[in-house]
Amino acid sequence: MHRLLLLIFLFSFQAGRLFSQQNVHPQSADYQWPTDPKVRQKLDKWQDQKFGMVIHWGLYAVPGMIESWALCSEDWIERDSTQSYDDFKKWYWGLSKEFNPVKFNPKQWAKAGKDAGMKYLVFTTKHHDGFCMFDTKQTDFSIAQGPFKNNPRADVAKYVFDAFRKRDFMIGAYFSKPDWHTEYYWWPKYATPDRNNNYDIRKHPWRWNQFKQYTYNQIGELMHNYGAVDILWLDGGWVRPLETVNEEVRSWGAAIPAWSQDIDMPGIASMAREAQPGLLIVDRTVHGPYENYQTPEQKIPEKQLDHPWESCMTLGNAWGYVPNDQYKSASQVIHSMIEIVAKGGSLLLGVGPGADGTIPTEAIKRLEEIGKWTSVNGRAIYNTRITKAYKDEDTWFTQSKDGKTRFAMVCLKDGFRLPKVISWKGNIPRKGSEMIFLETGSKVKWTTDGNSVKVTLPGSAKATPALAFSFEGR
Structure with missing residues (x-):
């Protein structure tokens, strides 16, 4: 006892x-x-x-x-x-x-x-x-x-x-x-x-x-x-x-x-x-x-x-x-x-x-x-290095070791309804370049408005702790 x-x-x-x-x-x-x-x-x-x-x-x-x-x-x-x-x-x-x-x-x-x-x-x-x-x-x-x-x-x-x-x-x-x-x-x-x-x-x-x-x-x-x-x-x-x-x-x-x-x-x-x-x-x-x-x-x-x-x-x-x-x-x-x-x-x-x-x-x-x-x-985590602009609210950024590819990771709250459009400021993709949604490997549509990026999620996107994208930075 x-x-x-x-x-x-x-x-x-x-x-x-x-x-x-x-x-x-x-x-x-x-x-x-x-x-x-x-x-x-x-x-x-x-x-x-x-x-x-x-x-x-x-x-x-x-x-x-x-x-x-x-x-x-x-x-x-x-x-x-x-x-x-x-x-x-x-x-x-x-x-x-x-x-x-x-x-x-x-x-x-x-x-x-x-x-x-x-x-x-x-x-x-x-x-x-x-x-x-x-x-x-x-x-x-x-x-x-x-x-x-x-x-x-x-x-x-x-x-x-x-x-x-x-x-x-x-x-x-x-x-x-x-x-x-x-x-x-x-x-x-x-x-x-x-x-x-x-x-x-x-x-x-x-x-x-x-x-x-x-x-x-x-x-x-x-x-x-x-x-x-x-x-x-x-x-x-x-x-x-x-x-x-x-x-x-x-x-x-x-x-x-x-x-x-x-x-x-x-x-x-x-x-x-x-x-x-x-x-x-x-x-x-x-x-x-x-x-x-x-x-x-x-x-x-x-x-x-x-x-x-x-x-x-x-x-x-x-x-x-x-x-x-x-x-x-x-x-x-x-x-x-x-x-x-x-x-x-x-x-x-x-x-x-x-x-x-x-x-x-x-x-x-x-x-x-x-x-x-x-x-x-x-890909957004391993073999990456820091980028000068590394955060915008709940979005975090990394880049490949050679600096050619940029990654954006958007953290979502538990139970949060998946939005149709994701946006962040800074880390603008190069004009005319492709953006890849890592979860599916598919291309996504994106637009810019000044220093802001808007990304349209595919209908196949599912609720997840974070959404990750790759693109060529400017």
Whole structure:
């Protein structure tokens, strides 16, 4: 009964946490373009993809609760007041003895992503709780050492990456820089007051050097043992050199230690790119040479940005699996994608498999609905770049990489009656050129009146989240 009450409490806490933490990674104008030609080439390829899937899956799927953060003792965290913090940590980490995803089905995940029109993957190999979803040799705290260890697919990350590669996805490995399970980050000698390491690194350099080596070794395993990897997506931006702490970091509201949590990113990057030439490194919020694209979280920038970025957003209300999650409609996701792409970014959509290893049926349905739109309108999304005039009310614009073709995407409200005529201002087609309605591939009639364009829809047009058109721009 005590455990049941605890879980109910944590489920109710989940929604509140989403609002308190959703904007901790805003976009920034402080961007440094990579100089390595292979990285620039990979970055250009990544900018063609536009739509990806991020999968949070770990111990937190067993009770269906917030990912890792309940372990963190900060004032925005709520836990069952009748249980001691130490008992809670023992219970949470003890979930490793229960996590046995016997229905683990990465082929289902990859098919769902492909059906939705997704082009790249970011899979959580390790979240802040330190539980590894790959067969690391640095710790026994992994999926490959618990009840699932005798399963032929116990090295989960390998089978996830393989399944998505077979669907032609670019492959990204999410990796948490902080690790709250290892004694080299949270030393059991001391309390754990917040997300930071809990000892003075200046006084205990040996211990921190052990953590740096631990981190280096684990990333090395991912870079050397799991085939081609395109993206190393590093989370936990408070683990950073002290001199890089700025007002953006202070605005998170977390404590800033007096010492530097420097893990030697130049050394990690050199090793990783030797194994994976051209690797994109996304050291979130640590602006500079190892933040190859930026990652505003649960938010879309107000204006168009001219450097690489993605909005990472959840399909439901949570990153990982929680029971009875409320999923966004296909229209919501499609409208967000259109806005993001027109502003120069990519959409990384979060999906959380359950403890059994399958994605919930309702989430699969949403992804299929999204795919019905992307399968016929994808030309306006994929392989596109920004155009200076990118918005007119509910109409958004992109263009082909060579600049010869312009695309207009008109977002329609759910339940809105399909109009006979669509109009927008700006982005005037070249005189005498054809305009194509992407949904049917048919030509449509258009006229201009000054700076306005009017398009007559064919009688075969159906209600859809957004109407997309291609044309030659002036």
